[in-house]
Amino acid sequence: AQSVSQHNHHVILSEAASLELGCNYSYGGTVNLFWYVQYPGQHLQLLLKYFSGDPLVKGIKGFEAEFIKSKFSFNLRKPSVQWSDTAEYFCAVIAGNAGNMLTFGGGTRLMVKP
Amino acid sequence: NAGVMQNPRHLVRRRGQEARLRCSPMKGHSHVYWYRQLPEEGLKFMVYLQKENIIDESGMPKERFSAEFPKEGPSILRIQQVVRGDSAAYFCASSRGLAYNEQFFGPGTRLTVL
Numbered sequence: 001a002q003s004v005s006q007h008n009h010h011v012i013l014s015e016a017a018s019l020e021l022g023c024n025y026s027y028g029g030t031v032n033l034f035w036y037v038q039y040p041g042q043h044l045q046l047l048l049k050y051f052s053g054d055p056l057v058k059g060i061k062g063f064e065a066e067f068i069k070s071k072f073s074f075n076l077r078k079p080s081v082q083w084s085d086t087a088e089y090f091c092a093v094i095a096g097n098a099g100n101m102l103t104f105g106g107g108t109r110l111m112v113k114p
Numbered sequence: 115n116a117g118v119m120q121n122p123r124h125l126v127r128r129r130g131q132e133a134r135l136r137c138s139p140m141k142g143h144s145h146v147y148w149y150r151q152l153p154e155e156g157l158k159f160m161v162y163l164q165k166e167n168i169i170d171e172s173g174m175p176k177e178r179f180s181a182e183f184p185k186e187g188p189s190i191l192r193i194q195q196v197v198r199g200d201s202a203a204y205f206c207a208s209s210r211g212l213a214y215n216e217q218f219f220g221p222g223t224r225l226t227v228l
Binding site: 045099101 | 145158172
């Protein structure tokens with residue numbers, strides 16, 4: 001069965017710092033990759049997704065992620081974080097054989113200090 | 115446009131009671147997914163339904179849990195004879211169709227079993 005690992009459970013940054021959140025998955029076939037964000041008190045929202053094509057994906061609010069197939073990774077990046085980016089971030093995968101089932105990582109709680 | 119709606123947002127049950135969680139998908143969406151988030155864990159897939167059909171229930175516990183998505187009305191996740199280990203946040207998502215369509219999430223129902 002496929003699995004998704006997010007290496008950092010908690011990250012604390014100051015405003016304007018750069019962000020990179022790691023995500024690795026275990027599945028050797030075709031994958032669809034997602035990053036979701038959950039702001040405090042709100043529901044999950046899609047930040048960005050990768051299905052095919054350019055492995056560097058641009059999302060909302062200045063986020064981007066790069067799919068590196070050889071490393072089974074889909075890391076999330078943002079050059080300069082803001083206090084409003086404080087949230088929990090989830091990486092998720094739909095493996096080629098899993099229909100519509102999203103497999104989530106454990107999440108990373110990001111706190112941005114003003 | 116109303117998003118995915120879930121009710122109740124908070125539900126408290128005593129051990130042995132039944133819990134019924136409701137999910138109304140976004141307008142135009144005919145696919146519903148249920149996920150469970152246990153404390154300090156990521157979301158775990160439970161079941162995927164289309165109208166009047168269960169497509170994938172590979173993540174559902176074998177006993178006490180059931181789900182339906184009738185022709186009319188919301189999708190229902192039913193937990194019979196709840197136990198303390200059922201305490202979790204239950205999220206519903208909906209989509210237009212297959213994996214290439216984004217799953218939109220509801221705000222979740224937080225179930226507490228006393």
